[in-house]
Amino acid sequence: MLSRMPSAHKSSTPFLVGLLLTMHGFFVVIFLVANAPLEKTMGIVQKIFYFHVPCAWLLMLSTFVCAGGSLAYLFRGSERGDRLAVCSAELGVLFGLCVMVTGPLWARAAWGVFWTWDVRLTSSLLLWLILIAYGLARRYGGAGGRRLAAAMALFAAADVPLVYLSVNVWRGLHPTTKVVSSLASGMRLPFFLSLAIFSALWGVLLTVRMRVERAQARLVELAIAVEDAEGKSS
Amino acid sequence: MSERELRLVNVGKTFGRHRALADVSLAFVPGRVAAVLGPNGAGKSTLLGLLSTLSQPSQGRIILGDEDLSRHSRLRASIGYVGHEPGVYGDLSARQNLRLFASLYGIANGERRIDEMLARVGLDGVRREGAARTFSRGMLQRLSLARALLHEPEILLFDEPGSALDPAGAAWLAGELQREREAGRLVVLVTHDLVAAAAIATHVVVLRRGRVACDETRTSFSADEVRALYEEATRGKA
Amino acid sequence: MARPSWAGQAGRIAWKDLHIEGRSREVLYTMGFMAALVVLVFSFAFISGQEVTVGPDVVAGILWVAVLFSGTVALSRTFDRERESEAIRSLLLSPVPRSAIYAGKLAATAAIMFLVELLLTPLLAALFSAVLWPHALWLGLLLLLGTIGFASVGVIFSAALLRARSRDALLGALLFPIVIPVLLAASRATAYLLDPAAPDLDPALFWTRFLAALDVVFVVVGLWTFEPVVMGD
Numbered sequence: 001m002l003s004r005m006p007s008a009h010k011s012s013t014p015f016l017v018g019l020l021l022t023m024h025g026f027f028v029v030i031f032l033v034a035n036a037p038l039e040k041t042m043g044i045v046q047k048i049f050y051f052h053v054p055c056a057w058l059l060m061l062s063t064f065v066c067a068g069g070s071l072a073y074l075f076r077g078s079e080r081g082d083r084l085a086v087c088s089a090e091l092g093v094l095f096g097l098c099v100m101v102t103g104p105l106w107a108r109a110a111w112g113v114f115w116t117w118d119v120r121l122t123s124s125l126l127l128w129l130i131l132i133a134y135g136l137a138r139r140y141g142g143a144g145g146r147r148l149a150a151a152m153a154l155f156a157a158a159d160v161p162l163v164y165l166s167v168n169v170w171r172g173l174h175p176t177t178k179v180v181s182s183l184a185s186g187m188r189l190p191f192f193l194s195l196a197i198f199s200a201l202w203g204v205l206l207t208v209r210m211r212v213e214r215a216q217a218r219l220v221e222l223a224i225a226v227e228d229a230e231g232k233s234s
Numbered sequence: 235m236s237e238r239e240l241r242l243v244n245v246g247k248t249f250g251r252h253r254a255l256a257d258v259s260l261a262f263v264p265g266r267v268a269a270v271l272g273p274n275g276a277g278k279s280t281l282l283g284l285l286s287t288l289s290q291p292s293q294g295r296i297i298l299g300d301e302d303l304s305r306h307s308r309l310r311a312s313i314g315y316v317g318h319e320p321g322v323y324g325d326l327s328a329r330q331n332l333r334l335f336a337s338l339y340g341i342a343n344g345e346r347r348i349d350e351m352l353a354r355v356g357l358d359g360v361r362r363e364g365a366a367r368t369f370s371r372g373m374l375q376r377l378s379l380a381r382a383l384l385h386e387p388e389i390l391l392f393d394e395p396g397s398a399l400d401p402a403g404a405a406w407l408a409g410e411l412q413r414e415r416e417a418g419r420l421v422v423l424v425t426h427d428l429v430a431a432a433a434i435a436t437h438v439v440v441l442r443r444g445r446v447a448c449d450e451t452r453t454s455f456s457a458d459e460v461r462a463l464y465e466e467a468t469r470g471k472a
Numbered sequence: 473m474a475r476p477s478w479a480g481q482a483g484r485i486a487w488k489d490l491h492i493e494g495r496s497r498e499v500l501y502t503m504g505f506m507a508a509l510v511v512l513v514f515s516f517a518f519i520s521g522q523e524v525t526v527g528p529d530v531v532a533g534i535l536w537v538a539v540l541f542s543g544t545v546a547l548s549r550t551f552d553r554e555r556e557s558e559a560i561r562s563l564l565l566s567p568v569p570r571s572a573i574y575a576g577k578l579a580a581t582a583a584i585m586f587l588v589e590l591l592l593t594p595l596l597a598a599l600f601s602a603v604l605w606p607h608a609l610w611l612g613l614l615l616l617l618g619t620i621g622f623a624s625v626g627v628i629f630s631a632a633l634l635r636a637r638s639r640d641a642l643l644g645a646l647l648f649p650i651v652i653p654v655l656l657a658a659s660r661a662t663a664y665l666l667d668p669a670a671p672d673l674d675p676a677l678f679w680t681r682f683l684a685a686l687d688v689v690f691v692v693v694g695l696w697t698f699e700p701v702v703m704g705d
Contacts, residue, residue: 126652136645137642141632141633142636148646151629152646159650166656224251310566310567311567315561315562315565320558321557
């Protein structure tokens with residue numbers, strides 16, 4: 001048990017480098033976004049796009065990472081997989097919240113309403129709801145809650161393409177489906193950089209959150225080891 | 235009846251931050267009744283849950299003969315379990331319950347076997363269509379035993395089976411246990427009742443805070459001997 | 473006698489549930505009553521005066537919302553029977569593959585729900601003067617597919633929630649986000665089938681196929697995850 005102690009102080013250098021790069025990246029992105037050309041019809045409001053789309057992408061990524069972790073937990077009993085799943089689900093809820101806030105702002109400016117049953121907005125909403133339900137299952141699901149939550153993540157991943165397809169057909173193809181490929185050339189660099197930096201932020205947050213979970217797991221392990229040692233001696 | 239031993243090798247079980255079993259190594263032998271004793275929370279039910287394959291050990295291995303118990307789901311067919319809940323469908327009659335489980339276990343000559351079992355546990359006289367829900371506690375426990383013995387398991391696990399029985403019922407159950415032991419089955423009995431344990435056990439295990447505090451095998455135990463072992467093993471309990 | 477086949481064991485478990493239900497009819501009555509209530513609640517909320525001209529969209533929506541809510545009742549009642557006196561433990565202890573237990577529970581739950589729907593749909597049609605007969609068989613197929621989609625997820629979740637204290641409150645909250653595509657596909661297809669003015673039925677065909685694909689995905693994931701989900705910790 002003691003021989004495993006040093007692993008708690010695993011090298012932090014790559015993580016710190018990543019953290020610093022991400023922080024600097026945000027300054028660069030803000031500058032680039034501020035200087036990107038204004039969109040003709042929507043003007044300044046369109047800049048929310050640089051924030052909204054990366055968040056939506058990360059919501060999707062979180063769902064799949066959560067499903068991957070859940071798979072490892074359910075079928076191989078991997079505690080690490082379970083930690084990965086819960087951390088990414090939390091991040092998914094967080095970035096999903098950003099989507100749900102910025103989406104209506106965009107919709108208000110673009111179409112004059114706060115909510116449209118737009119394909120991607122609706123799909124994101126469903127994913128977000130599933131990730132929130134994932135948290136509910138873990139917290140209140142009793143003895144089988146963790147396993148139930150893991151199964152939910154698998155159903156969610158299976159759901160994603162179908163949700164997207166169904167909402168797409170349900171609402172009819174939305175005119176903005178090809179926003180990204182039709183970006184003005186001046187908007188492209190800020191957009192893709194923003195995407196990269198948000199993804200890096202996601203990675204940094206996931207690492208931090210995973211470390212907390214791992215530290216907690218180790219704490220429990222140590223407490224049990226102490227208990228075991230006491231049990232042996234008494 | 236088979237000669238396979240059921241062995242636990244350094245078995246540990248953790249629930250979240252709670253240690254239910256630590257470093258448990260035991261061997262249960264066919265033809266013996268092992269009584270597992272211990273205060274509440276000592277890990278008795280956890281142990282039985284592991285032996286019944288319904289939960290998996292966090293550490294260590296459970297081996298039946300030379301097969302790992304957790305790896306082979308067909309080994310479930312060699313286990314019979316009687317819990318404090320009867321584990322039968324209240325809406326079905328005694329015979330329908332047994333018929334269901336006979337078919338799930340793929341028992342040959344199901345009807346004859348069911349007749350035998352009903353006669354053996356003294357339920358052959360009950361009204362054919364009476365739902366198990368209308369049964370008394372004692373009758374339910376008889377039905378539960380019939381269900382557990384239906385497929386002639388090598389291993390019989392009992393989780394405080396006598397806790398809801400009147401003295402006559404408890405005496406009947408002790409007789410049945412004795413009979414199964416003599417038939418060469420491996421019996422593990424979890425109980426709080428030291429006197430009942432002494433009457434039938436030839437192997438006494440006392441758990442204390444998830445550890446084996448006593449592991450004694452004799453040809454027979456008197457009630458005083460069991461009580462002495464129990465008190466010595468659990469002394470100094472915080 | 474050799475051990476029965478996988479399908480035989482699944483069938484045995486389903487038959488057990490249906491036999492119990494045939495004796496008590498508890499799920500049929502409570503679920504049926506609940507479904508009728510949902511329909512009536514919607515009627516009171518949406519319809520004023522003598523007006524009964526509601527579009528097929530609304531009728532289809534009411535039908536499927538009623539199926540969803542009453543289906544939750546059916547799920548929690550059939551699993552209460554497993555929990556009572558720990559019968560589920562005996563089932564899990566038997567050498568039956570867990571996927572067969574899943575299939576059996578799914579078949580029984582879907583069958584009970586389907587029976588209620590067969591009674592509910594004419595009631596709905598009568599209340600809203602919807603025309604069922606031109607596509608009665610197709611509608612029946614839709615009901616069956618939608619029910620399987622709902623129950624395939626519901627059985628897993630109910631089984632996992634057996635030991636949770638707030639299982640009844642949680643079941644709907646966890647289940648509905650996952651089965652929304654089922655609701656969407658089923659109610660769209662039903663709306664086209666109920667619409668006498670519909671120019672053609674291509675959309676209904678699309679949604680029926682989509683629903684079938686959804687069922688396949690959900691049942692496969694269900695068969696595959698049931699065993700690890702019901703394993704005790």
